[in-house]
Amino acid sequence: MFRFLIKRLVEIIPILIVVSILIFLFVHMIPGDPARLVAGPDATIEDVELVSKELGLDKPLVEQYITYMGNLLKGDLGTSLKTNRPVAEEIGARFMPTFWLTLWSMVWATIAGLIIGVISATKRNKWPDYLGMFGAVSGLSLPAFWLGLMLIQLFAVTLGWFPTGGLESWKSYVLPAFTLGTGVAAVIARFTRSALMDVLKEDYVRTARSKGLKEKNVIWGHSLRNAMIPVVTMTGLQFGFLLGGSVVIETVFSWPGLGKLLIDSVAFRDYPVIQAEMLIFALEFIIINLIVDLLYGILNPQIRYE
Amino acid sequence: MTQYLLEAQNIKMHFPLKKGIFSRKENFVKAVDGVSFAVKAGETLSIVGESGCGKSTTGRVLMKLLDPTEGRIIFEGEDITDFSADKIRPYRKEFQMIFQDPYASLNPRLTVKEIIEEPLIVHNLEKSKRQERVIELLEVVGLNKYHANRYPHEFSGGQRQRIGIARALAVNPKLIIADEPVSALDVSIQSQILNLLKDLQAEFNLTYLFIAHDLSVVEHISDRVAVMYLGRIVELTDRDRLFKHPLHPYTKALLSAVPIPDPSAKKNRIVLTGDIPSAANPPSGCTFHTRCPFAKDVCVETTPEYRDYGDNHFVACHFAEELEG
Amino acid sequence: MDNDLLLEVKNLKTHFISDSGTVKAVDDVSFKISKGETLGIVGESGSGKSVTSLSIMGLLKDTPGKIVGGEILFEGTDLVGISESEMRKIRGNDIAMIFQEPMTSLNPVFRIGRQIEEAVILHTKLSKRHARGRAIEILTAVGISRPAEIIHDYPHQLSGGMRQRVMIAMAMACIPKILIADEPTTALDVTIQAQILDLMRNLTEVSETAILLITHDLGVVAEMCDRVVVMYGGRAVEESDVHSIFSNPKHPYTQGLLASIPKMGERVDRLPSIAGNVPIPSRMPEGCKFAPRCPFAMDICWEEEPLLKEVSPNHSSRCWLHEEVPENDSVFVGSPKY
Amino acid sequence: MSLENIEARTPFSEFWRKFKKQKLAFISFFFVIFLIVLSIIGPSIVPYDITEPDYVNVLSGPSAEHWAGTDAFGRDIFSRVIAGTQISLIVGLSSVLLGAVGGTLLGLIAGYYGKWVDRIIMRICDILLAFPGILLAIGIIAILGPGLSNVVIAVAIFGVPVFARIVRSSTLAVKSTLYVEATTSIGARPLRIIWKHIFPGTVSSIIVYFTMRIGSAILTAAALSFLGLGAQPPTPEWGAMLSGGRDYLNIAPHVTLFPGLAIFITALAFNLLGDGLRDALDPKIKE
Amino acid sequence: ACSSDSKDEADGGGKEQEQATKEGSDIVVAVASTLTSMDPHDTNDTLSGSVQRTIFEGLLGFDEEMNVVPMLAKEYSANDEATEFTFILNEGIKFHDGTPFNAEAVKVNFDRLADPDSGLKRHSLYSLIANTEVVSEYEVKFTLSEPFGAMINTFAHPAGLIHSPKALEEFGKDVATNPVGTGQFKFVEWKPGEGLEVTKNEDYRIEDQPKVDGITFKPVTENGSRIAMLQTGEADFIYPVPTEQADSIDGENGIEVDSKPSIVVRYMTMNTLKEPYDDLKVRQALDLAVDKEAFIEVVTNGHASVLDSIIAPAVQYYSKQETTKPDIEKAKSLLKEAGLEDGFKAKIWGANNSSAMKAMQFLQQQFAQINVEVEVVPMEAGTLSDKIWSVQDPKDAEIEMYYGGWSPSTGDADWGIRPLLGGAENFPPKSYNVSYYDNPEVNGLIAEALETADSDKRAEAYEKAQSLLWDDLPWISLSAENTISGKKNYLTGIYLLPDGSLDVRNLEIKK
Numbered sequence A: 001m002f003r004f005l006i007k008r009l010v011e012i013i014p015i016l017i018v019v020s021i022l023i024f025l026f027v028h029m030i031p032g033d034p035a036r037l038v039a040g041p042d043a044t045i046e047d048v049e050l051v052s053k054e055l056g057l058d059k060p061l062v063e064q065y066i067t068y069m070g071n072l073l074k075g076d077l078g079t080s081l082k083t084n085r086p087v088a089e090e091i092g093a094r095f096m097p098t099f100w101l102t103l104w105s106m107v108w109a110t111i112a113g114l115i116i117g118v119i120s121a122t123k124r125n126k127w128p129d130y131l132g133m134f135g136a137v138s139g140l141s142l143p144a145f146w147l148g149l150m151l152i153q154l155f156a157v158t159l160g161w162f163p164t165g166g167l168e169s170w171k172s173y174v175l176p177a178f179t180l181g182t183g184v185a186a187v188i189a190r191f192t193r194s195a196l197m198d199v200l201k202e203d204y205v206r207t208a209r210s211k212g213l214k215e216k217n218v219i220w221g222h223s224l225r226n227a228m229i230p231v232v233t234m235t236g237l238q239f240g241f242l243l244g245g246s247v248v249i250e251t252v253f254s255w256p257g258l259g260k261l262l263i264d265s266v267a268f269r270d271y272p273v274i275q276a277e278m279l280i281f282a283l284e285f286i287i288i289n290l291i292v293d294l295l296y297g298i299l300n301p302q303i304r305y306e
Numbered sequence B: 001m002t003q004y005l006l007e008a009q010n011i012k013m014h015f016p017l018k019k020g021i022f023s024r025k026e027n028f029v030k031a032v033d034g035v036s037f038a039v040k041a042g043e044t045l046s047i048v049g050e051s052g053c054g055k056s057t058t059g060r061v062l063m064k065l066l067d068p069t070e071g072r073i074i075f076e077g078e079d080i081t082d083f084s085a086d087k088i089r090p091y092r093k094e095f096q097m098i099f100q101d102p103y104a105s106l107n108p109r110l111t112v113k114e115i116i117e118e119p120l121i122v123h124n125l126e127k128s129k130r131q132e133r134v135i136e137l138l139e140v141v142g143l144n145k146y147h148a149n150r151y152p153h154e155f156s157g158g159q160r161q162r163i164g165i166a167r168a169l170a171v172n173p174k175l176i177i178a179d180e181p182v183s184a185l186d187v188s189i190q191s192q193i194l195n196l197l198k199d200l201q202a203e204f205n206l207t208y209l210f211i212a213h214d215l216s217v218v219e220h221i222s223d224r225v226a227v228m229y230l231g232r233i234v235e236l237t238d239r240d241r242l243f244k245h246p247l248h249p250y251t252k253a254l255l256s257a258v259p260i261p262d263p264s265a266k267k268n269r270i271v272l273t274g275d276i277p278s279a280a281n282p283p284s285g286c287t288f289h290t291r292c293p294f295a296k297d298v299c300v301e302t303t304p305e306y307r308d309y310g311d312n313h314f315v316a317c318h319f320a321e322e323l324e325g
Numbered sequence C: 001m002d003n004d005l006l007l008e009v010k011n012l013k014t015h016f017i018s019d020s021g022t023v024k025a026v027d028d029v030s031f032k033i034s035k036g037e038t039l040g041i042v043g044e045s046g047s048g049k050s051v052t053s054l055s056i057m058g059l060l061k062d063t064p065g066k067i068v069g070g071e072i073l074f075e076g077t078d079l080v081g082i083s084e085s086e087m088r089k090i091r092g093n094d095i096a097m098i099f100q101e102p103m104t105s106l107n108p109v110f111r112i113g114r115q116i117e118e119a120v121i122l123h124t125k126l127s128k129r130h131a132r133g134r135a136i137e138i139l140t141a142v143g144i145s146r147p148a149e150i151i152h153d154y155p156h157q158l159s160g161g162m163r164q165r166v167m168i169a170m171a172m173a174c175i176p177k178i179l180i181a182d183e184p185t186t187a188l189d190v191t192i193q194a195q196i197l198d199l200m201r202n203l204t205e206v207s208e209t210a211i212l213l214i215t216h217d218l219g220v221v222a223e224m225c226d227r228v229v230v231m232y233g234g235r236a237v238e239e240s241d242v243h244s245i246f247s248n249p250k251h252p253y254t255q256g257l258l259a260s261i262p263k264m265g266e267r268v269d270r271l272p273s274i275a276g277n278v279p280i281p282s283r284m285p286e287g288c289k290f291a292p293r294c295p296f297a298m299d300i301c302w303e304e305e306p307l308l309k310e311v312s313p314n315h316s317s318r319c320w321l322h323e324e325v326p327e328n329d330s331v332f333v334g335s336p337k338y
Numbered sequence D: 001m002s003l004e005n006i007e008a009r010t011p012f013s014e015f016w017r018k019f020k021k022q023k024l025a026f027i028s029f030f031f032v033i034f035l036i037v038l039s040i041i042g043p044s045i046v047p048y049d050i051t052e053p054d055y056v057n058v059l060s061g062p063s064a065e066h067w068a069g070t071d072a073f074g075r076d077i078f079s080r081v082i083a084g085t086q087i088s089l090i091v092g093l094s095s096v097l098l099g100a101v102g103g104t105l106l107g108l109i110a111g112y113y114g115k116w117v118d119r120i121i122m123r124i125c126d127i128l129l130a131f132p133g134i135l136l137a138i139g140i141i142a143i144l145g146p147g148l149s150n151v152v153i154a155v156a157i158f159g160v161p162v163f164a165r166i167v168r169s170s171t172l173a174v175k176s177t178l179y180v181e182a183t184t185s186i187g188a189r190p191l192r193i194i195w196k197h198i199f200p201g202t203v204s205s206i207i208v209y210f211t212m213r214i215g216s217a218i219l220t221a222a223a224l225s226f227l228g229l230g231a232q233p234p235t236p237e238w239g240a241m242l243s244g245g246r247d248y249l250n251i252a253p254h255v256t257l258f259p260g261l262a263i264f265i266t267a268l269a270f271n272l273l274g275d276g277l278r279d280a281l282d283p284k285i286k287e
Numbered sequence E: 001a002c003s004s005d006s007k008d009e010a011d012g013g014g015k016e017q018e019q020a021t022k023e024g025s026d027i028v029v030a031v032a033s034t035l036t037s038m039d040p041h042d043t044n045d046t047l048s049g050s051v052q053r054t055i056f057e058g059l060l061g062f063d064e065e066m067n068v069v070p071m072l073a074k075e076y077s078a079n080d081e082a083t084e085f086t087f088i089l090n091e092g093i094k095f096h097d098g099t100p101f102n103a104e105a106v107k108v109n110f111d112r113l114a115d116p117d118s119g120l121k122r123h124s125l126y127s128l129i130a131n132t133e134v135v136s137e138y139e140v141k142f143t144l145s146e147p148f149g150a151m152i153n154t155f156a157h158p159a160g161l162i163h164s165p166k167a168l169e170e171f172g173k174d175v176a177t178n179p180v181g182t183g184q185f186k187f188v189e190w191k192p193g194e195g196l197e198v199t200k201n202e203d204y205r206i207e208d209q210p211k212v213d214g215i216t217f218k219p220v221t222e223n224g225s226r227i228a229m230l231q232t233g234e235a236d237f238i239y240p241v242p243t244e245q246a247d248s249i250d251g252e253n254g255i256e257v258d259s260k261p262s263i264v265v266r267y268m269t270m271n272t273l274k275e276p277y278d279d280l281k282v283r284q285a286l287d288l289a290v291d292k293e294a295f296i297e298v299v300t301n302g303h304a305s306v307l308d309s310i311i312a313p314a315v316q317y318y319s320k321q322e323t324t325k326p327d328i329e330k331a332k333s334l335l336k337e338a339g340l341e342d343g344f345k346a347k348i349w350g351a352n353n354s355s356a357m358k359a360m361q362f363l364q365q366q367f368a369q370i371n372v373e374v375e376v377v378p379m380e381a382g383t384l385s386d387k388i389w390s391v392q393d394p395k396d397a398e399i400e401m402y403y404g405g406w407s408p409s410t411g412d413a414d415w416g417i418r419p420l421l422g423g424a425e426n427f428p429p430k431s432y433n434v435s436y437y438d439n440p441e442v443n444g445l446i447a448e449a450l451e452t453a454d455s456d457k458r459a460e461a462y463e464k465a466q467s468l469l470w471d472d473l474p475w476i477s478l479s480a481e482n483t484i485s486g487k488k489n490y491l492t493g494i495y496l497l498p499d500g501s502l503d504v505r506n507l508e509i510k511k
């Protein structure tokens, strides 16, 4: 297992290099001159040129890439063109809020999704199933910003239970985590339902029943763990997406997270920040895939590492 | 030397073993590990053996659906082993396959006509003649033209197997590799298909390579029989010889294990101990030594030679002579 | 002998009701099993063998199937009406079952040990430790050589034969009164099949467990069973002791079946065979279900279904021929019409 | 009994029978048909001109004349929502269609040819997946310019890797079936095999995912509108209407409510339809 | 309740309502975007500028009417040629780090600004400073390389705020995150994305000020969320308040909305090098088609006033022009005269935020009346700037109509006219003249006004220029915007200046 981990970690490096080149090219392909944006609309051409020189944007692209990669290898992500702060600091400050928000969203969404999914699968084509799936699909069909603004109106402004936004205490997590999680809960519920329905048709479920086990044990003990295998992949994927930060929710809830930073950086063509964020997303994806693979091994002994 | 229709020379097929996502592929499943035999025109050669011993894989290699790890395939004296997909295409007319599973081997989305027509299209038969040929084939296998526009799921297992046979016959092949064509069928249908295969052989002078695990079926249909164990042929000879004077201990055990549908029959059975070893990790020496009641030290150490015991009775056992009595 | 009667199935009817129609999967099946006896059920695919066994086990709940008639008397109580919780006490304890597919019938994510212990703990209230002991014991009994190690393995680490042995161990763990074995060896090779059949025979001899053996292999029936029920199209068409079935089959279907299997050592050029196809269960013919394939079909066969009648002592058959042509036991011998 | 006289059960009738049993999906199916009809005739049956402003009557709530009230320019929201069906459906359908076509091709190629072709295609898809969708959209819209067709392209690109994955996995499944092997043994060329045998085998999973994806495509387009990257005004695209009205959320909630509801119901209908299709097309689910 | 003309209602919503109460003495200000920098010399967004104003002071500043008022400087003088500016400084002032404020400190700051190599975004404002001379401990003299009449306002510009020289030396470019000034509040902490906190400067030079313990600035981008924060009391002061909601929240939940004229103007430019906009008649026709009153009602919900020059009334040297009433008939006949009786097709560019889209749609609707079919092309900021500034040859410029806004941050007419309409010198990419308007007469007047520091002469030149521009219509003037802020009614003395920066000098919490 240790060897497996090492091997997987080593594999990350070439992927990140390819990703970094792609990102670099993509980011520079988007029209828009950061110097102009940084200097502001009332800047004169001299200002812009000055800024451009200051930021090193006057150099050829290849040279810029080499500098960028050189710094990257030294562990230096550069400085934000917009705020002049080190990129590491900009991202560092926003990473944990995004991470915790994602984590809490995933936690409730997974629990709720699993419960709804199990109930739906066991009460297939009866009203709890319809209700559960209707609820789940509704969760997928609501525009997030609308839901967020509605929740703020109800729970923050009218009832005053939770803050409207920002990150102050545990209460700050409730509304954004709820909003962010609804879609995920819906997806998990649907995946769980269909995976469990497949599993319930398996022979070993019949075997479990033939032993005289209670239905509760048959489902939660014997079936769910098997059904979790596809659910885990999907949950991992969702987790990966959410870790990138959700622009819409961060905007609505004034959340100091990565998604908002990305949008702001794009608006300013803040290349170092965009590039660093993208690299981090790619890394997150890889790590999550790794965790999913490990979970796979735990859930399914057939694919356990040697 | 007689001209063989098909010769398999020391065929090996090793699949890289990918055990889950966590390990590197370093092991191989030796599905077929050095199989040689030759099929004469017009005869039926059967291959029997237990599940996983490499029967289907051998069939697939001979059909050029898999590229063997080692060995040569000679068809009508021509070595076709290394032919590319394009080069082999015209030869495919000459040998066709019937599959074990009549449910999975027919595309559920195509009508019977489309299924049977496909080889005709692939081998460029004129459009005008195809329709006729399809109806002709349907009749040959005991169906009729009313069935042409139906979908496979509307047919019973036996009927589907007939469709599969019609497809194989469409291009007038010389050789048919039948991979357990009756195993999935009901007992009462099995005999219909066996009879059909026999009739067709007589009518079109077909050569069969018949893969099976049911010894009573094999005895009924074959001219010669090869017994496989763990990727190798352990015994090959005429049907009568094999059933009356088996030499290899495995063949003997196999024959004695077949349940006889007669409650008053006398059973003196050789019940083997142990399980079939895995093809990924076959035992040393004679691969059968782990279950062989007569195994000696030499069996553990050296692989027995596959030799002609006389009268084209091939066997791979160190003690074939001693055990004969 | 009647004191030994364990299970009596009377006129069982199990239908699958869906909006596309009713499938009468089992329609009038009756048989009895006594202590220590092995009853075989043979029949073609779809003839209702598995549904019969699932009906006895009360495992139809998750399917659209429903017992619509008949009784299943287990030691005098009718299992058809009893509650799920009472049924659970019987399941796995008094009546246990092994399934056709050893490859898929074990839960892939749990260790072997746990899967055996589960049933033991449930029905015997043994402690976990003792249950483990019992698991090892029973694994030894089914001929597994390193039981203490095997209980830590996962199903995929075992071969098919071993898995089926584990399944048998699981079923035998609580020493049931009846073991229902639904095609226990169909997926196995002949040499392994021989081992498993041997094993089952020995086990039941020791514990006096009765076996309901479902199969389509007449060879297996001949070797294992005391009595045989032949099913066709959801009906029991013939029932008798094993010897008279093989030596003196009454029903044309049974006769055809016996004739059409190639027998080792008997060379024939062409096999006799039953014409036609296995009927589609949702579209069973009126009258006798075998009529469309029967070489002796008469007008009445198409119109009215015959009843299962005793045609000689302890030998019943469901055929109009017995009414018309008394004792016509040599119809197929010598000159098969197929 | 001969087979000739049993009533023909084509794959379609089998599907239809199972599909009819999915009540929610069945209703959704008719709703989707209704939506499609509405999107065709909608613009010509609306009571008001959808661009004509009425500065006297801005932000008035639902009333007898304006069933869903008016927006900031005094335009009739009901008419705009109805007329917007067309554009929103086109965005949803065409972006998914585009993504599906691209993804299906990639998935078929990756799945059929395997080996390095597969690895390269799948790595590209992974990278595409890891790319934040919004950035991709901004990039694409920045490069190609604003406008609905580019929104469609952006949303389509999100779909490509997902379709590719799905199609690849069903390609692998179909590729390993005996009937594909049988066709290979006949000597059929890869193109024929892919087109005649493998592609039809993947269609059901494509259709299922297709319908489910439409809902999220409409929502993605709405999220792009939220960021100001959506349809050009005054196009009555629902997402644009919804995000345009968000500044009035507490004074004129009807401005967002109706387009929001339209998005919700449409997404819901397509999702439920997809669910139902999955159950009806999945051979594993037998009643 | 608040309308554009109730300038003096600094403290009052119209409605009677309960007095809200506040615990503690720290206030929270929610703002619309994230802060970029705390280095005034290197900042170009108003928001960061207004936060900097709480930490720093400049030599001069603005009052509520955008008049230049003394701050760190007691008094100032300039020579007639507008090349020499002398400041007498207040004495006894200390920076937050204890460094004394004196002429040397001023010199360090302006040398930094004037040095092109320092790479500061605001360098160009001060690039004319040829020499800064410490005359005495509390007197500095600036010498410009060429006359620049608007220089006084430039000194009052938020970019001219004074850093502690010690901090500059210690932190270098990192003063951006370690601001040390002389202002009422000391910098405490700035968490990226979360907000910036300042605390009371106990040693502030004016007794009793400031009256609150600290301020936290929080970025809250979404309008609805910002308002919700004010409603729940999570924020005490928010800005901007979206015009749509300004009236509805005023007077509820203890909220007062303050809507006051600003120096921000909204207009639509036309590319005067391009057909048909090169024809004055066409421009006149377009102008006549737009109902500006309606624009203000529909687009800004009344929180603006009709722009009756090309600069806002609060800008220095503004001179009111005659507004025209919309006249569709006349507009049509003008088009006919220009040979375009069937109208034409056009594209209007603008930002992709909701208010710009609204404005562009409004214009689209108005022009439709004279058969001018306009396609609205909203663009994301970076793309838009690229489209505008990547033009090398004016003839290649794609731009036709453009909806934009301008805030002349110096408060002087020069910065309100020159970059936008100041001739070929200011065509993109050099500056922001997207009308590609080049009128020698106007150019002459602009130059003339810069050659003197004499207010009267300058006023005269700008008056002429404004009138010329008004008639020549390089753009359609739409509105002079209001700045709208919302606060809890226990706050007094906090308001927005016309340039959008925040004044908290007299901030107090009513108990």
Ligand SMILES: Nc1ncnc2c1ncn2[C@@H]1O[C@H](COP(=O)(O)OP(=O)(O)OP(=O)(O)O)[C@@H](O)[C@H]1O
Pocket: B015, B016, B029, B030, B031, B049, B050, B051, B052, B053, B054, B055, B056, B057, B058, B213, B279
């Ligand atoms: N594509 C493959 N990749 C890896 N292993 C394979 C592959 N195909 C077959 N094998 C392995 O090769 C061995 C022989 O398989 P094969 O299908 O030839 O057996 P068989 O004799 O036909 O068995 P059966 O009677 O069950 O059909 C088995 O262990 C199987 O798992």
Ligand SMILES: Nc1ncnc2c1ncn2[C@@H]1O[C@H](COP(=O)(O)OP(=O)(O)OP(=O)(O)O)[C@@H](O)[C@H]1O
Pocket: C016, C023, C025, C026, C043, C044, C045, C046, C047, C048, C049, C050, C051, C052, C063, C064, C065, C216, C281, D287
């Ligand atoms: N869950 C189900 N839903 C609907 N019909 C079913 C179901 N299970 C079984 N049937 C029907 O009942 C009939 C009897 O099936 P059963 O499984 O008992 O056959 P069998 O004799 O065990 O066949 P095999 O030898 O193939 O196992 C079949 O025709 C089948 O279609």
Ligand SMILES: [Mg+2]
Pocket: B055, B056, B057, B100
């Ligand atoms: Mg095989």
Ligand SMILES: [Mg+2]
Pocket: C049, C050, C051, C182
């Ligand atoms: Mg069965």
